[in-house]
Amino acid sequence: MKIKRSGRLVDMTYYMIQHPHELVPLTYFAERYQSAKSSISEDLGIIKQTFEESGVGTLLTVAGAAGGVKYIPTLAKEEAVAFIDELCQLFTKPERLLPGGYLYLTDILGNPALVKKIGLMFASLFATKKIDVVMTVATKGIPLAYAVANYLDVPVVIVRRDSKVTEGSTVSINYVSGSSKRIQTMLLARRSLAVGSNVLIIDDFMKAGGTINGMVSLLEEFDATVAGIGVLVESEDEDIEERLVEDYYSLVQLSEVNLKEKAIEVIPGNFINHYKEMKVIDFGGENE
């Protein structure tokens, strides 16, 4: 189709958003619109500038014969700060308190707009890391893992606590839950993860870190590397003698739950400090 710049801009914007972190050769667009590469470059310049001004990401240009353009979705710092504030507000609602001091989070995890934005937060933070796959454990972490993976354009693998016939052969490990000190099992389908993968672990909740530590042990069985760990909520609990996981990022931190007074105290997690310190996302020498 031969179309005008205005139509090209709409179509290219749509295409780039649908294909984050994917290198698109300029010839793809040149052929699609029967346009000169120079016109396509100009169009991409306009898109890049608009994305950066709106704080929704950037376009990276990779030069050379195997080159092209890549859309990196990110969230502007002010928006990230505002979103974490919004999350903190949401978490402190007293009606979340369940018997035993547990928190009801199903409404947050069931809201696609919130889930997408949480995904974008972690995808921004890990945008420059080499990540082959996002891993989580069934079931509450699943939507978050897919949201992150969508923005990073990588597959998701799901660790389970019980074996399913539809998974084929599995690798299982035993691990000790950090807070209850009970021995538990988790397993992963053998063919779901390639040996040597770089894995980003995403989960909804971390207390002492036993579950995440279990996933780290499971990764060793696949000779895989932990590329990063991100959790929506971490709980700061006095009962926790020591945290089993050290290098992680949390969006919010549960600092106190008072069942009697029906009060929940939440503060921003360590994510935001790290994010604020990032002057600019450093893509190495890849960007021209």
Place this chain on the structure above:
Amino acid sequence: MKIKRSGRLVDMTYYMIQHPHELVPLTYFAERYQSAKSSISEDLGIIKQTFEESGVGTLLTVAGAAGGVKYIPTLAKEEAVAFIDELCQLFTKPERLLPGGYLYLTDILGNPALVKKIGLMFASLFATKKIDVVMTVATKGIPLAYAVANYLDVPVVIVRRDSKVTEGSTVSINYVSGSSKRIQTMLLARRSLAVGSNVLIIDDFMKAGGTINGMVSLLEEFDATVAGIGVLVESEDEDIEERLVEDYYSLVQLSEVNLKEKAIEVIPGNFINHYKEMKVIDFGGENE
């Protein structure tokens, strides 16, 4: 920010894609860009035309004081047909066969690009239905349900087979699995679904339909209405005396699994016939 048409087109395209099925007042854009409403209308005309020509959806204009514009993501018929062919190809790979005649689908369900497109297929099919929420059962249906819900801009509720302390009080039912005839339990957090909701049921696999029938029974407990049923794969099994669910759409149909010869036969499901017959998506009187 005061920006030129080219920048506005990029920014508006981004915004509309991020907010499907959401009515955006024209004043939102007019204020954002400090532009006249007439210019915004022209921009939206360009976006609408480009989306329709590329077969990625349309913009609906709602007139009046409470009016605005709404992005309805859809998939062009040829693309839907091509995608179902692609799915059929993927399903027939002999290495999917697991002992007992089960199929390994984890790679398909773990691929965000495929999952997104499956979501878009169902979101297109149900674009004109009144849907308040997407429901699925843990765990394999979860990514599909979120993908559909993302495009429809509605929340997701997840039915479980076991009770979790973090869900609060639940409503549970017993149901009979259609193929194994065993009695099973499923439950849903009481506060996760509002009474009287219109519910789209999405799942990965349907054999006799016992699980989906269970979800339908569960919905009765919430005085909720089934707005539609969509499954990725249905299995045509001679052992099934009668299908428990009648009104559903499937993307692919498993017609034969031969363990000995390692052969899987797959044909397009009933989705595609229905989709092909839709001359044009009918939005009633809403579109000008």
